[in-house]
Amino acid sequence: MSARRAEVRKRVADRRRALLYEDVGNQRRARHLADVERRYRDGECTVYPNRITIALDAGGHEGPEVDAACLAAEPAVDQWEAGQAVPTWEQLVALSELTGVAVEFFLDPPDNDIGPGWSCGDGGCRVVLPHAAIAPYGSTGPPPSLTLIAGVTDGATK
Structure with a gap:
């Protein structure tokens, strides 16, 4: 067998393996989310209003568009942030x-919650959240323990 053919077979096998692992990961995530949904609907966990504010501010989200994107009528999201109401699971x-x-x-929050913070360097400062807070939608996910949510330099969000 030629070296080229062996390389192609190896790449195909690696891709099949990666797809299998991705599928297993997606199944685990789906089971985990189903458990979180059950706990939420049963009242076993609480929404932390400040976390809503942190995530919205970090992403630069504001205004009536946020309510629409969250399947809510204005001023529902403001009420969630104030702790006056809680969102549905959806x-x-x-x-x-x-x-x-x-x-x-x-x-x-987990017992070891470190919360959001700032990472500052030569390029300015950035809002960061713990790795666990970042939605695991990608197959690779963010590798560092802290992941950039929004960059802030000289008071302007990037």
């Missing part, structure tokens, strides 16, 4: 999709 998922932050970020 609205919470829509908020997660809008902000790119995992649904779990809005719920009970």
Whole structure:
């Protein structure tokens, strides 16, 4: 067998393996989200209003468009942020999709929660959230323990 043919077979096998692992990962995520949804609907976890504000601010989301994207009528999202009302599961998922932050970020924080923070360097400062807060929609996901949500330099969001 030629070296080229062996290389092609190896790439095909690697791709099949990657697709299998991605499918297994998606199935695990789906089961996990179903469990989180059950806990939310049963009242076993609480929405933290400040987390909604953090995610919306970090992404630069504001105004009536946020309410529409979250399947809610104005001023529902403002009421969620103030702790005067709570979103439905479907609205919470829509908020997660809008902000790119995992649904779990809005719920009970883990015991070791470090919360959001700032990362500053020569290029300015950036708002960062713990790796666990970032929605795992990609097959690779963000590798560092802190992932950039919005860049801030000289007071302007990038």
